[in-house]
Each structure stands twice: as structure tokens, then as C-alpha cells.
Amino acid sequence: MSDIIIKTENLVKTYNTGKVRTYALRGISLEIARNSFSCIIGPSGHGKSTLMHLMGGLDGPTEGSVFIDGADISGLSNSELAGLRAKKIGFVFQFFNLLQNLTAKENVETAMMFSGVNEKTQKEKAKGLLSLLGLSEKLNAKPSELSGGQQQRVAIARALANDPEILLMDEPTGNLDSESEAEVLDNILKLNKDGKTIIIVTHNRDIAKMAAMVFEIRDGRLVDDGKTK
Amino acid sequence: MNIPKLVLKNITRRKARFFFTLLGITVGIASFVTLLSLGGGLKNEIKKQASELGANLIVTPKGWCAYEQVSVLTGEQLPEAIPFDDARKISAIKGLTAVPYLTERTAIKNSPLPVIGILPEEMKIFKRWEIEKGDYFSSQDENAIVIGSGIAQQFKLNVLDKLTIKGRQFPVRGILKGTGSKDDIAMFMSLSVAQKLYGVGDKVSFVAVKVDDISKMDEYILKIQEAANVAVVSDKQLLRSVLSIVGTVSLTLQLIAAVAILAAAFGIINTMMTAIYERRREIGILQAIGAREITIFKIFLLESGFYGLLGGVIGIVAGLIFSSIASPYISQNEFTAFMKGSEMAVTFDSKLIIGSLLFSVFVSLISGLYPAWKASRLSPVEAISYE
Numbered sequence: 001m002s003d004i005i006i007k008t009e010n011l012v013k014t015y016n017t018g019k020v021r022t023y024a025l026r027g028i029s030l031e032i033a034r035n036s037f038s039c040i041i042g043p044s045g046h047g048k049s050t051l052m053h054l055m056g057g058l059d060g061p062t063e064g065s066v067f068i069d070g071a072d073i074s075g076l077s078n079s080e081l082a083g084l085r086a087k088k089i090g091f092v093f094q095f096f097n098l099l100q101n102l103t104a105k106e107n108v109e110t111a112m113m114f115s116g117v118n119e120k121t122q123k124e125k126a127k128g129l130l131s132l133l134g135l136s137e138k139l140n141a142k143p144s145e146l147s148g149g150q151q152q153r154v155a156i157a158r159a160l161a162n163d164p165e166i167l168l169m170d171e172p173t174g175n176l177d178s179e180s181e182a183e184v185l186d187n188i189l190k191l192n193k194d195g196k197t198i199i200i201v202t203h204n205r206d207i208a209k210m211a212a213m214v215f216e217i218r219d220g221r222l223v224d225d226g227k228t229k
Numbered sequence: 230m231n232i233p234k235l236v237l238k239n240i241t242r243r244k245a246r247f248f249f250t251l252l253g254i255t256v257g258i259a260s261f262v263t264l265l266s267l268g269g270g271l272k273n274e275i276k277k278q279a280s281e282l283g284a285n286l287i288v289t290p291k292g293w294c295a296y297e298q299v300s301v302l303t304g305e306q307l308p309e310a311i312p313f314d315d316a317r318k319i320s321a322i323k324g325l326t327a328v329p330y331l332t333e334r335t336a337i338k339n340s341p342l343p344v345i346g347i348l349p350e351e352m353k354i355f356k357r358w359e360i361e362k363g364d365y366f367s368s369q370d371e372n373a374i375v376i377g378s379g380i381a382q383q384f385k386l387n388v389l390d391k392l393t394i395k396g397r398q399f400p401v402r403g404i405l406k407g408t409g410s411k412d413d414i415a416m417f418m419s420l421s422v423a424q425k426l427y428g429v430g431d432k433v434s435f436v437a438v439k440v441d442d443i444s445k446m447d448e449y450i451l452k453i454q455e456a457a458n459v460a461v462v463s464d465k466q467l468l469r470s471v472l473s474i475v476g477t478v479s480l481t482l483q484l485i486a487a488v489a490i491l492a493a494a495f496g497i498i499n500t501m502m503t504a505i506y507e508r509r510r511e512i513g514i515l516q517a518i519g520a521r522e523i524t525i526f527k528i529f530l531l532e533s534g535f536y537g538l539l540g541g542v543i544g545i546v547a548g549l550i551f552s553s554i555a556s557p558y559i560s561q562n563e564f565t566a567f568m569k570g571s572e573m574a575v576t577f578d579s580k581l582i583i584g585s586l587l588f589s590v591f592v593s594l595i596s597g598l599y600p601a602w603k604a605s606r607l608s609p610v611e612a613i614s615y616e
Binding site: 079093101106159162 | 230231232235238239242510511513514515516517518519520521522523524608609610613
């Protein structure tokens with residue numbers, strides 16, 4: 001198995017607004033090592049999140065390719081991409097993006113439902129993951145009954161539900177107070193030690209300092225390829 | 230977690246919207262079931278009345294319209310157009326029994342009721358009537374009346390009570406045993422008395438004929454038409470003609486109910502489309518955590534179908550209850566007045582229930598197709614980024 005889990009080749013992403021073409025990414029080529037902790041940094045609106053979406057198969061590139069475990073995902077159908085996301089990639093977002101009408105446990109179970117896990121296993125695993133993240137008392141709490149830090153830990157539990165190799169996190173601490181931020185980062189580091197490949201998109205340089213590889217993006221271009229750190 | 234559980238949680242989160250959308254489909258299905266059930270009951274009742282008419286052929290004046298044919302079964306007032314002599318000629322034909330009817334109207338306490346002039350002895354044998362109370366006519370021209378059991382019960386009438394018809398008093402000679410037919414809600418007097426009372430000369434309204442050999446029906450029809458200048462219609466033709474009118478009326482009412490269901494379907498589409506716009510971000514989250522297009526499609530289609538299932542069940546129950554309640558009021562209508570005496574004027578058959586439920590679910594699923602397709606086609610990134 002190759003040491004490179006994600007590779008992008010000359011990624012270009014443009015958006016058409018009327019007759020105006022806007023470049024979000026202008027030829028990004030990078031490699032992410034397996035089991036590594038990487039950060040993608042840069043100012044807001046310079047293409048960090050777009051790059052994360054392309055690497056996670058949430059969106060397709062205008063030009064170029066994304067390889068996951070050596071397989072080009074750029075030509076996959078929406079359904080195949082959904083299958084890939086269900087099995088291989090876990091997402092954590094800045095605003096948690098939990099399903100508000102479900103409990104913490106049900107949020108985690110839902111992710112497993114999409115990859116065909118039976119209900120009994122879903123329940124056991126969701127309980128285990130939430131307990132591992134210190135939420136054993138909040139299993140049946142709705143997101144509105146949880147603090148920001150607790151919600152983000154539920155989101156992390158949900159991202160881990162299908163035991164993915166890759167965790168893509170978009171500003172995971174961007175909406176948390178410093179105490180919650182420390183808790184969440186602690187959990188992230190533990191996950192990395194357990195062998196997960198972590199990629200965090202952030203503009204927080206303190207988080208970037210904890211990463212093994214840092215990619216900096218400005219105006220859709222890679223100004224730091226991660227190898228120079 | 231499973232998809233039906235997720236669907237249920239989604240659908241009930243906006244309780245007021247859920248309630249009103251459900252109410253739309255419930256009202257549509259309830260009206261559909263009510264009309265279908267009453268229509269079915271009406272058809273059954275007509276078939277029953279036709280079979281209890283006891284005749285294979287009905288002799289009518291030439292040129293009667295369908296409504297007049299219907300009136301033979303419903304007991305409405307009919308024009309008197311067949312001379313009694315013609316009725317006698319028909320009775321004289323071998324191999325058949327013919328009884329003339331003079332169908333007129335009167336009222337007790339402002340309730341319209343049929344008064345039927347008959348040949349007492351012939352009719353008693355023809356109908357196999359039995360007497361519950363009192364006696365039967367003692368002669369062919371007795372100035373008395375015999376009443377159906379339904380009238381006796383409804384107006385608390387007894388033997389020897391007197392009823393005024395067209396200004397003349399008639400004693401109740403006897404009360405017939407219940408037959409479950411329109412005879413229960415009619416008053417009978419001798420033909421000659423009725424002809425004088427209503428001033429119709431020697432005319433009768435129609436003649437009911439029973440034949441000895443049913444296989445020679447066409448032969449009898451020819452013989453009757455040779456004997457008198459009349460039209461002859463078989464009981465089956467009559468039934469077909471009546472059912473076709475009832476069918477047309479029922480169909481029209483069902484089409485009106487279908488419009489209500491169509492309006493409810495648009496209500497479902499509207500609710501689902503609103504739900505998609507509101508839950509756009511949530512759809513993106515589901516996609517991000519691995520939901521395929523087909524799964525999103527399924528979730529929204531099931532949500533829509535659930536409205537049909539629940540609305541259908543409640544609508545069917547409401548429709549059946551409503552049709553039971555409405556049936557006595559509807560039977561006060563002239564056209565359906567003969568149903569008054571019947572025990573059951575609505576049908577509760579399983580085909581109607583299952584058919585209506587399937588129809589409700591089908592309409593809801595069709596309504597959900599477009600919203601579900603729209604939801605499944607959302608781009609995950611656009612959906613997640615939606616504020």
C-alpha cells in the first residue's frame with residue numbers, strides 16, 4: 001500500500017457567475033501521507049474549503065484529478081462518490097452540521113445507516129464512540145441541548161462512525177471557546193495517533209503548528225507545498 | 230436508525246404544517262370514500278329493489294324517458310298512460326302474470342309518500358305479501374288502504390287509524406309484513422278507487438309482468454306489443470338503465486372528490502418543496518455522510534407517501550363514518566327516497582377501503598416524485614453552504 005493516501009494533480013476549480021468566470025483553485029498539486037496530520041491554511045475566501053470539498057469528493061474539479069489510495073475519483077458518479085464518502089472519509093464542519101431533530105446517538109447512527117450497518121451494531125458503536133469522546137451522559141440529548149464543544153464532539157463521533165481512514169475537518173474549532181477548542185484538539189491528536197489521516201482546513205496558525213504538514217493557499221494557488229516545513 | 234424512522238422524525242417536526250397537509254389529503258380521501266360508499270350503497274339498493282319488484286318485464290307507455298324508468302324502481306309518481314283495457318289484454322296472454330300499477334303521491338305530516346293503486350288479489354299473489362296486523366282488502370274496490378310496515382312505524386299508525394288522501398278519509402285496513410323493499414314505505418289502495426280519487430279515468434302507470442318460461446322472453450315481448458301499443462323493457466334492461474344513470478351521477482360526484490384530492494396533492498407538493506428549501510443544508514449533510522442520490526430520493530418520496538398512508542387511513546375512517554351519518558339525510562332526497570326503508574344504504578366493502586388507501590398513497594407518491602427528484606439532485610457543496 002502506497003504511503004500517499006490523497007494526491008491532487010493540477011486541480012482547477014472555476015465558478016461561472018453570469019459571463020464572469022471566477023477561479024477558486026488554480027492548479028493545485030499536493031500529496032497527503034497516510035496516517036499524517038496535515039493542515040491547509042490561508043485567508044478566508046482563498047480556496048481552502050473548495051480544496052477540501054474536492055479532496056472529499058463533495059464536488060468535482062473543473063480540471064485536474066484527485067486520487068484517493070491511487071484511484072482517480074474525478075470521474076466517479078455522484079452515487080459512487082457517496083459510497084466513497086460513506087466508507088473512506090469522515091467530515092467535520094465548523095458549524096457542526098448535526099441533524100437538529102435527531103439525538104446525539106441518532107446522528108452517529110445515521111452515518112452508519114448509509115453504509116448499510118445493521119441497527120444493533122449502529123446502537124452499540126454510536127454509544128461506544130460517544131462515550132469515548134466523553135459524551136456518555138448526552139446520548140439522548142438533541143444538538144440544541146449541547147454546548148458547542150459537545151456538538152463538535154458528536155460531529156467527530158459521527159465522522160468516525162464508519163471507521164474512515166481520512167478525516168477532513170473544516171475549521172473544527174472555529175466556533176468554539178478556548179476550553180472546548182483544547183478538548184476537541186486533544187481528541188483529534190488522539191485520533192491521529194490511532195492511525196487516522198487528519199486534514200484540517202483552518203486559518204488558525206496555532207493549530208497549523210501542531211500539524212506534520214502544512215499547505216498554504218493564497219488566491220487559489222499553493223504557496224507552501226507542505227514539504228518545506 | 231433506519232429510513233422509515235428518519236422519515237417519521239422529519240415529517241413530524243413541523244407539527245402545524247404536517248397537520249394541515251395531512252388534513253388536505255384526509256378531506257380529499259374522506260369525500261371520495263363518502264361518495265363512493267354512498268354510490269355503492271345506492272347501486273346495491275337499486276339491485277335489491279329490482280329483484281324485489283318480482284317482475285321479468287315492465288310494460289310502459291311508448292316514449293318513456295330514463296327518469297320515468299328509474300321511477301318504476303323508486304316509486305315516484307308516474308304519468309298514467311296505459312289504458313286499463315290494454316293491461317287486461319296483456320294479462321290475457323298465456324304463460325305470464327301481469328299486474329297493473331297506478332303510481333301517485335300523497336303526504337303525511339308533509340312527508341311525501343307513494344300511493345299505489347293495485348288489483349288487491351293479483352298483487353298479493355304476485356308479491357307474496359303477508360299481513361302483519363289487521364286484514365287485507367276484502368274486495369277489489371274497497372275504500373280502504375293497506376300500508377307498508379315502514380310507514381306504520383314512522384308515523385305510528387295502526388289498524389283502523391284514518392288517513393286523509395286528497396280530502397277523503399281512508400281507514401287503515403291492514404299493515405304489511407316488512408319486505409325490505411320500497412313496498413314498506415308505500416300505501417296501497419284498490420286500482421279503481423285510486424283512479425277515481427286521482428281522476429285518471431281508466432289509465433294505469435305501468436304493468437309488471439312475470440313470465441312462466443324465462444327462455445321465451447323475446448316471444449312474450451312480441452306478444453305483448455301485438456296486444457297493446459306499449460313499450461316493453463326487461464328487468465335487466467331496466468336495471469342497466471337505472472344503474473347507468475346512477476353510475477353517471479356517482480362518477481360526476483367522484484370527479485368532484487378527485488378535484489379535492491388533486492388540490493391535496495398540490496398541497497403535498499408545496500409542503501415537500503418548502504421542506505426541501507428549508508432542509509437544503511440538512512440534505513447536504515446527509516450527502517456528506519454518505520447518503521446516495523437514490524437514498525435522498527427515497528427519504529423524500531417516503532415522506533410524501535406517508536402523508537398518503539396516514540391521510541388515507543384517517544380519510545377512509547372519516548368517510549365511512551360520514552357516509553353512515555349522511556345516509557339517512559340523503560335518503561330524504563326524492564330520487565333516493567326508496568332507500569329509507571333499507572337497513573344499509575352505504576357499502577363498507579374491503580375493495581373500497583383497500584382501493585382508496587392505495588389511491589391515496591399513489592397520489593401522494595406521485596406528488597412526491599418531483600420534490601424528491603429535486604432533493605436528490607442538490608449539489609452537496611451548495612447544500613452544505615446554504616445559510
